[in-house]
Amino acid sequence: MNADFLIVGQGIAGSVLAWTLDQRGCSVILADDPGLPSASAVAAGIVNPLTGRKLVRTWNADELFPFLHQFYRSIEQQLGVQFFHSKTIYRPFRSDDERKTYQELTADPAVRPYVTESPEDASYSQWINNPFGGLSVAQAGWVDLNEFVRLIKGYFIQKNQYYEGRVEQTDLVVGDTSAAWKGITFNRVIFCDGVQAQQNPLFNWLPFNPVKGQILTALVDGYSIPDIVNQGVFILPVRPGLIRIGATYSWHDLDWEISDDGREYLEAKVRAVLKIPYEIVNQQAGIRPSTKDRRPFVGLHKGKPVAGIFGGMGTKGVSLAPYLAEQFARHLLDGEELDSEANISRCVSL
Numbered sequence: 001m002n003a004d005f006l007i008v009g010q011g012i013a014g015s016v017l018a019w020t021l022d023q024r025g026c027s028v029i030l031a032d033d034p035g036l037p038s039a040s041a042v043a044a045g046i047v048n049p050l051t052g053r054k055l056v057r058t059w060n061a062d063e064l065f066p067f068l069h070q071f072y073r074s075i076e077q078q079l080g081v082q083f084f085h086s087k088t089i090y091r092p093f094r095s096d097d098e099r100k101t102y103q104e105l106t107a108d109p110a111v112r113p114y115v116t117e118s119p120e121d122a123s124y125s126q127w128i129n130n131p132f133g134g135l136s137v138a139q140a141g142w143v144d145l146n147e148f149v150r151l152i153k154g155y156f157i158q159k160n161q162y163y164e165g166r167v168e169q170t171d172l173v174v175g176d177t178s179a180a181w182k183g184i185t186f187n188r189v190i191f192c193d194g195v196q197a198q199q200n201p202l203f204n205w206l207p208f209n210p211v212k213g214q215i216l217t218a219l220v221d222g223y224s225i226p227d228i229v230n231q232g233v234f235i236l237p238v239r240p241g242l243i244r245i246g247a248t249y250s251w252h253d254l255d256w257e258i259s260d261d262g263r264e265y266l267e268a269k270v271r272a273v274l275k276i277p278y279e280i281v282n283q284q285a286g287i288r289p290s291t292k293d294r295r296p297f298v299g300l301h302k303g304k305p306v307a308g309i310f311g312g313m314g315t316k317g318v319s320l321a322p323y324l325a326e327q328f329a330r331h332l333l334d335g336e337e338l339d340s341e342a343n344i345s346r347c348v349s350l
């Protein structure tokens with residue numbers, strides 16, 4: 001039996017790449033081991049073009065954001081489902097000075113398309129502290145990642161192209177012109193194995209810089225702000241009365257365990273914003289596959305070009321994956337060049 005692609009790992013990266021290649025008419029076997037941890041199973045799924053106190057535009061935002069909205073919407077339409085929630089992000093100012101700084105920053109023509117005009121500050125005041133007003137970020141939203149991954153898994157199961165279990169390196173033979181695994185011959189094997197790529201003998205040389213993150217889920221009676229609120233932490237409304245609060249960033253203690261420190265940090269931040277009582281009902285931890293130069297890892301192995309990687313998505317897998325998967329598909333199928341900042345060839349001298 002032959003197939004075009006074996007995709008190893010079904011977080012956001014594997015799901016998006018498998019879908020993209022399938023839509024281009026390729027035969028794809030998607031494999032994932034539910035026994036391994038997954039950052040996508042923990043992530044809030046937010047897409048946000050302007051981040052941090054300096055309203056830094058996401059890398060390649062002008063290409064990524066229009067593309068991702070269209071990408072997720074088209075899957076919803078094709079499958080008749082909903083997992084993508086287009087929202088604005090409301091950012092209450094911490095002070096009058098901050099309001100003035102943000103007004104200057106948003107006057108920049110490169111930033112302006114991502115800001116909506118004067119939000120109705122009063123409509124938030126019942127639930128959150130916003131005495132200085134706030135700013136609304138446009139083209140944002142969130143993907144319900146558990147739902148998205150479940151739907152993509154179902155799609156490939158229905159096509160009989162899904163393998164639930166671990167792809168062991170010992171079972172995989174990567175040759176010069178094809179790869180063999182469990183009696184199937186593939187033109188390519190692409191690893192979308194998240195932070196586990198650090199243990200992958202083909203790609204463990206890439207300069208990863210993983211970042212642990214923690215997130216809370218809370219009940220909050222009567223809270224009905226439809227937007228995502230962000231002031232140092234985000235408050236993501238999953239449905240009326242249920243929110244997610246996140247996230248922490250830590251470059252040490254890189255395990256998948258929750259901690260009291262993580263919870264206390266998030267609670268201290270959220271108490272400064274949220275006016276009404278809440279009850280924490282869940283806490284989760286994950287490890288983001290971040291990279292030293294904060295750019296993703298996309299491309300084929302130099303010595304064994306039958307194998308490739310699609311990863312290193314860091315804090316922004318949901319925003320990056322659709323556009324990069326399209327680029328990678330064009331590279332694999334049409335021979336187009338990859339973005340040099342994303343291409344792993346930039347790391348080869350290492």
Ligand SMILES: Cc1cc2nc3c(=O)[nH]c(=O)nc-3n(C[C@H](O)[C@H](O)[C@H](O)COP(=O)(O)OP(=O)(O)OC[C@H]3O[C@@H](n4cnc5c(N)ncnc54)[C@H](O)[C@@H]3O)c2cc1C
Pocket residue numbers: 008009010011012013014031032033034035036037038039040041042043044045046047165166167168192193194195196212213214215246247248284285286287288289310311312313314315316317318319
């Ligand atoms: C607390 C927290 C909040 C976050 N919030 C956001 C957010 O709001 N927006 C955003 O864009 N990003 C967010 N992120 C980052 C996001 O999680 C990552 O960018 C993204 O999930 C990375 O996806 P991935 O598919 O590369 O890796 P993963 O999701 O980790 O998936 C890798 C998959 O590969 C599988 N796998 C590995 N090796 C094998 C093997 N040998 N055989 C079979 N399967 C294998 C694993 O089982 C896993 O399912 C957050 C992360 C954390 C921790």
